[in-house]
Amino acid sequence: GVGGADAAEAMLGLPWETTCPPVVGVRLVGGLKGWASAKDVILEMLKRFTVKGGTGKIFEYFGPGTQSLSATEKATITNMGAELGATTSVFVYDSSMDAYLRNVGRETDAGRVQAYSHILVQDGICLEDPEKVYSQVVEIDLASIQPAHAGPFSPDRVTAVDDFRRA
Numbered sequence: 001g002v003g004g005a006d007a008a009e010a011m012l013g014l015p016w017e018t019t020c021p022p023v024v025g026v027r028l029v030g031g032l033k034g035w036a037s038a039k040d041v042i043l044e045m046l047k048r049f050t051v052k053g054g055t056g057k058i059f060e061y062f063g064p065g066t067q068s069l070s071a072t073e074k075a076t077i078t079n080m081g082a083e084l085g086a087t088t089s090v091f092v093y094d095s096s097m098d099a100y101l102r103n104v105g106r107e108t109d110a111g112r113v114q115a116y117s118h119i120l121v122q123d124g125i126c127l128e129d130p131e132k133v134y135s136q137v138v139e140i141d142l143a144s145i146q147p148a149h150a151g152p153f154s155p156d157r158v159t160a161v162d163d164f165r166r167a
Helices: 004-011 038-049 064-068 071-084 095-103 107-115 124-128 161-166
Strands: 023-029 058-062 088-091 136-141 148-150 158-160
Touching (some): 038 071, 038 136, 038 148, 071 088, 095 107
Parallel strands (some): 058 088
């Protein structure tokens, strides 16, 4: 955000500078299996990054696995990105989001977004050569995600449900 001194300087015509946060590309492949859920995807991210590893970063989810997730699953993943300390988490607008808007009676909104859908896409290079675009690229095979739970005391203390008895 902008602090009072920053705002005052900007109103005086002085330059306002801000850092550009690193953007982590999270390539999703495959699809969730069995009892695995979107919550388990973010728990996998917490295992990899911890609660502090995402601080000041943007996480952008992309790849063929995104097509297997519903809009509400994507919302769960991005909402729980705060557990990573992420500045924000995003998915590119797609047909699952359009379907969600229509299913909840927001056809007008869906139509408006559809009119701009040609610009709500990733640049080709993001998919063709993501290492050139993102500060870091990680890949998650959704088919390998297992149901898990977090804690106690910290969301990055992740234990697979199968290992719960031993934990």
